[in-house]
Amino acid sequence: MPTRRYQRVPLRRVIGLRKPGQAGDPQAGMTIDFSPEGCAIQHETLALHCGMRVKLRLALPDRQDCVEIDQAIVTWTRKHQCGIRFMALTQEDQARIKMVYEMLLEAQAGETDHDSPPVITLQPIPLR
Numbered sequence: 001m002p003t004r005r006y007q008r009v010p011l012r013r014v015i016g017l018r019k020p021g022q023a024g025d026p027q028a029g030m031t032i033d034f035s036p037e038g039c040a041i042q043h044e045t046l047a048l049h050c051g052m053r054v055k056l057r058l059a060l061p062d063r064q065d066c067v068e069i070d071q072a073i074v075t076w077t078r079k080h081q082c083g084i085r086f087m088a089l090t091q092e093d094q095a096r097i098k099m100v101y102e103m104l105l106e107a108q109a110g111e112t113d114h115d116s117p118p119v120i121t122l123q124p125i126p127l128r
Contacts, residue, residue: 005037008033009105010033011033011039013030013061015029016029017041026055028043029046031058034100034104038075044080048077054073055071067097069089
C-alpha cells in the first residue's frame with residue numbers, strides 16, 4: 001500500500017459524487033478528512049467499489065463556488081465510507097486545494113481541544 005505524501009486534516013464539507021454515465025444531480029456525501037491528493041467520504045447509499053472512476057463537486061470553506069474534479073478514483077471502501085484520490089486537477093484548483101489544506105493544517109496545529117468547533121465554517125451550499 002503506498003504511503004501518503006500529506007497527512008489528512010479533518011474537514012466536514014458537502015461533496016457531490018457522480019459515477020460514470022450518471023445523469024441528473026450528483027449523489028451527496030460528506031468529507032471526513034482531506035489532503036491535496038484526496039479525501040475520505042462518509043455516505044449513506046453510494047454503491048462504490050475500489051478502482052471506480054468518479055467525478056466530484058467539492059465545497060471548500062474558502063469560497064462559495066465548488067471545485068469540480070473530473071477525474072478521481074475510489075481507493076478503498078467500507079460500509080458507509082470510502083477513500084478518493086484526485087487524479088487530475090487544473091492548476092487553479094490544485095493551488096486552491098493546497099491553500100485550503102495548508103490553512104486547515106495551520107489551524108489544526110494550534111488546537112489541543114478536539115471538541116472545539118471547526119475554525120472555518122461557511123453555510124452549506126447546494127450541489128446543483
